Each structure stands twice: as structure tokens, then as C-alpha cells.
Amino acid sequence: MLAQVLSKYKSGLSLAFVILFSLGNLIWQSNILARSVSSFGQILDFFTETFHSVGSGLSRLIDSYSSYETLRKERDLLKLEVKLSRELQFRVLELEKENRELRQRLNLPVPPKWKMLEAEVISQDPDNWFRTIIVNKGSEDGIKPYMPVVAYQRRVVEKTLPNGKKEKKEEFIQGVVGKVIQVNPGSARILPILDQYSHLGVRLKKSGHWAQLEGRSPYKDLPDIKYLSLSVFLKPGDEVVTSGGGGIFPKGLLVGYIGKKIERLSSYQQAEVIPAIDFKRLEFVEIILKDKSISADDFPPLTEENVKEP
Numbered sequence: 001m002l003a004q005v006l007s008k009y010k011s012g013l014s015l016a017f018v019i020l021f022s023l024g025n026l027i028w029q030s031n032i033l034a035r036s037v038s039s040f041g042q043i044l045d046f047f048t049e050t051f052h053s054v055g056s057g058l059s060r061l062i063d064s065y066s067s068y069e070t071l072r073k074e075r076d077l078l079k080l081e082v083k084l085s086r087e088l089q090f091r092v093l094e095l096e097k098e099n100r101e102l103r104q105r106l107n108l109p110v111p112p113k114w115k116m117l118e119a120e121v122i123s124q125d126p127d128n129w130f131r132t133i134i135v136n137k138g139s140e141d142g143i144k145p146y147m148p149v150v151a152y153q154r155r156v157v158e159k160t161l162p163n164g165k166k167e168k169k170e171e172f173i174q175g176v177v178g179k180v181i182q183v184n185p186g187s188a189r190i191l192p193i194l195d196q197y198s199h200l201g202v203r204l205k206k207s208g209h210w211a212q213l214e215g216r217s218p219y220k221d222l223p224d225i226k227y228l229s230l231s232v233f234l235k236p237g238d239e240v241v242t243s244g245g246g247g248i249f250p251k252g253l254l255v256g257y258i259g260k261k262i263e264r265l266s267s268y269q270q271a272e273v274i275p276a277i278d279f280k281r282l283e284f285v286e287i288i289l290k291d292k293s294i295s296a297d298d299f300p301p302l303t304e305e306n307v308k309e310p
Contacts, residue, residue, distance in 0.1 A: 175276025205239040
């Protein structure tokens with residue numbers, strides 16, 4: 001049966017075989033399949049490289065963000081360290097300043113045989129007639145009337161150098177405030193040298209001439225130095241110190257400086273004195289625990305009877 005069919009269509013089958021063989025040969029020779037496979041491989045490689053590039057980009061982005069976070073944390077840490085370093089430097093400067101002031105304070109000419117007690121100013125009473133200062137220490141702390149009072153302050157002082165030039169320098173100085181006039185168990189009242197009822201024996205530090213310092217408040221803010229000899233040469237800036245003659249203040253404590261207003265009267269000179277202490281910013285004082293010593297005021301006035309030789 002099959003032989004009859006093949007015999008019947010022999011020529012057609014031969015032709016079909018020849019055509020298929022020729023097409024196969026042509027396809028093989030033209031390498032269409034190989035090119036198709038190659039093209040598919042190229043497309044696959046393109047997508048693979050694309051995904052790889054995208055993945056690499058994302059990886060780099062993540063790494064960059066991680067690096068940024070690390071840098072940001074390091075930056076914040078460095079900023080904190082810089083801040084702490086500046087605060088530490090500031091504190092060191094403050095401590096050095098305090099140490100310098102304490103060293104200057106210890107070198108001030110305070111008589112070592114008298115103890116000193118620090119007290120805080122709790123009130124200043126500038127009424128019409130009396131200008132007094134109230135402090136938070138009293139008789140329970142050993143404070144007595146007529147004890148001298150000083151204070152420490154930082155002030156800018158102008159000094160003349162050997163070459164004639166003037167130099168302004170900040171110094172920590174001690175200056176006279178006044179004397180204790182009233183005492184309670186837990187407080188005391190101080191009469192400052194500015195008050196009109198204050199009289200203090202003083203002298204010029206440079207020449208040694210004695211004089212008297214009189215307060216002028218409430219009429220004037222500055223006290224006057226009086227009864228200086230006309231032969232004394234006065235100039236602004238001369239230092240005025242305690243004479244030690246009144247029995248209250250130790251000798252040589254800084255009171256103030258001669259001001260610009262100097263007057264020559266008929267028999268003596270007088271001048272304004274700029275106090276060494278700025279009373280407007282007075283916060284603490286030092287009370288010298290010294291009882292009133294013997295002075296000229298403790299003797300009776302001279303008369304013809306008591307000056308006669310026995």
C-alpha cells in the first residue's frame with residue numbers, strides 16, 4: 001500500500017525533499033538561527049549589564065548615605081568637642097584670672113596682726129542726711145563699733161612709665177570704705193568716707209604731708225582733702241592713704257586719688273579726692289577686726305596748766 005502511494009507521488013515527494021533540503025541548506029548557510037541566538041544573547045547581556053549598573057548605583061548610593069551619616073556623626077562629635085574645649089579654655093582663663101587676683105590680694109599691705117572678716121552689703125541707705133551701708137555681719141561675728149572697713153575691687157589705673165608715656169592697666173586694689181558705727185547681733189551699719197559726718201586722718205603717699213579727709217554727701221559725691229600746706233605741690237592722681245593717727249584705721253591704707261579740682265585758699269589747700277573704691281558697685285567688704293587704739297583725741301585738750309613743767 002505504502003509502496004503504491006510512494007510510487008504514485010514519487011515525483012512530488014522528490015520535489016518537496018529537494019525544496020526542504022535547499023531551504024535547510026540556505027538557512028544554515030545564512031546563519032539566521034545563530035544570529036537569532038546571538039541577538040537574544042546580546043539582549044540578555046544588555047539587560048544583565050543594565051541591572052548590574054542599577055544595582056551598583058544603588059549600592060554606591062547606600063554606601064554614600066552610610067558615609068554621609070558617619071561624617072555627620074563625626075562632625076557633630078567634633079562640634080561638641082570644640083564647644084567643650086572652648087568652655088574649658090574659658091574656665092581656665094577665669095581660674096587664672098581669679099588666681100591672679102587672689103595673688104594680688106594676698107600681697108596687699110594689710111597689717112597681718114589684725115584678722116579680717118568678709119561681709120556682704122545687703123543695703124545702702126542714701127537718705128537726705130546720712131549715707132550708710134548695711135552688712136550681714138554683726139556682734140555675733142565679733143564686729144564692734146569703730147572697726148575700720150575696706151573692700152577689694154578691680155579698677156583701671158593709669159600709670160606714667162619711665163619714658164613719659166601713660167599706660168592704663170587693670171589692677172586688683174584695696175581701698176578704704178569707712179568705719180562701723182552701729183552693731184546688731186546679725187548686722188552692722190557702716191559710715192562711708194563719702195558721708196558729710198565722716199572725718200578721716202590722711203596723708204599724701206608721695207610727700208608724707210598730713211591732712212584731713214571730709215565727706216560731702218549728700219551735697220557732693222566726692223570727699224575733700226583739707227588743710228594741706230600751701231607749700232605742697234599737688235597734682236591729679238596723687239595717692240591719698242590713711243595716716244594712722246586717728247586710732248581707727250591702720251597706717252598706709254589706700255583712700256583714693258587727688259582729683260582735678262584743686263583750690264588754694266588763704267592759709268591752706270584743699271582738693272577733691274576720687275575714692276579708690278567705686279561705691280556704686282560695692283558688693284562685699286572686709287571688716288578689720290581691730291579695736292580703736294589710743295589717739296590724740298583720747299588726751300585732754302592742751303591748756304596752760306597741763307603744759308607746765310612739774
